Amino acid sequence: MTPVRLTSRKNPALQRVRRLLTSRREREAAGLYAGEGTKLLSEALRWAQLDTVVLADGVEAALPEDVAVYRVPEEVLASLSTQEAPQGAVFLCRTPERGPFVPRPGMLLLDGVQDPGNLGTILRTADAFSVPVALLEGCADPFGPKTVRASMGAVFRSPPVLTRWEEALAACRAAGVPLAVTALGVDAADVRRAPVRDLAVVIGSEGRGVRREILENADRTLAIPMGPACESLNAAVAAAIVAWEMIR
Numbered sequence: 459m460t461p462v463r464l465t466s467r468k469n470p471a472l473q474r475v476r477r478l479l480t481s482r483r484e485r486e487a488a489g490l491y492a493g494e495g496t497k498l499l500s501e502a503l504r505w506a507q508l509d510t511v512v513l514a515d516g517v518e519a520a521l522p523e524d525v526a527v528y529r530v531p532e533e534v535l536a537s538l539s540t541q542e543a544p545q546g547a548v549f550l551c552r553t554p555e556r557g558p559f560v561p562r563p564g565m566l567l568l569d570g571v572q573d574p575g576n577l578g579t580i581l582r583t584a585d586a587f588s589v590p591v592a593l594l595e596g597c598a599d600p601f602g603p604k605t606v607r608a609s610m611g612a613v614f615r616s617p618p619v620l621t622r623w624e625e626a627l628a629a630c631r632a633a634g635v636p637l638a639v640t641a642l643g644v645d646a647a648d649v650r651r652a653p654v655r656d657l658a659v660v661i662g663s664e665g666r667g668v669r670r671e672i673l674e675n676a677d678r679t680l681a682i683p684m685g686p687a688c689e690s691l692n693a694a695v696a697a698a699i700v701a702w703e704m705i706r
């Protein structure tokens with residue numbers, strides 16, 4: 459599609475892009491999500507369904523004919539971007555259709571991981587190890603711009619499944635997939651010696667850990683060995699350790 463030149467920040471098309479960058483409700487209603495930067499755009503071209511691309515002057519990209527393309531001055535792109543140093547492009551992708559939750563041995567379930575950077579890092583790590591991820595209640599938006607950026611394109615290649623705890627519990631029970639949680643406790647098994655690849659493992663939120671109702675229904679508790687002065691690990695680090703043990 460021939461790029462359309464836009465110079466006003468108040469243009470309706472650009473205002474729509476701005477709303478989708480800043481509002482989860484707008485993204486869910488439109489079935490679209492936003493990304494930023496030419497590197498992520500190149501990943502989206504390979505793995506996602508592009509809808510709209512806004513390019514700063516001087517930035518070139520080979521785009522499909524069915525994609526709406528807008529060319530804008532750098533200062534207009536900066537007014538759209540959520541980054542302090544915009545990287546030449548803002549784009550919209552179609553949100554993947556929500557599929558059913560299918561439990562699998564050797565998968566991660568995230569419970570209330572609210573930090574977009576942590577969530578994106580977990581998705582990136584899980585994608586690298588081919589470990590499937592499902593999001594339970596209270597997680598950050600997997601299609602928010604900060605999560606998309608932190609995932610480095612993993613959300614395009616391996617979008618997570620969204621589910622609720624009750625649904626996940628029933629599905630795991632029906633499929634015979636044992637559920638484990640990462641938590642401290644006297645009965646916790648060392649993650650290095652547990653059959654992690656046979657389990658669906660729940661990683662808790664940054665502040666509260668795994669919810670009590672999940673702890674009470676888990677088949678196993680796993681512990682990541684730490685020094686005596688350390689109380690907990692970052693959620694993304696814990697997920698990376700568990701994912702590595704799943705493929706080791």
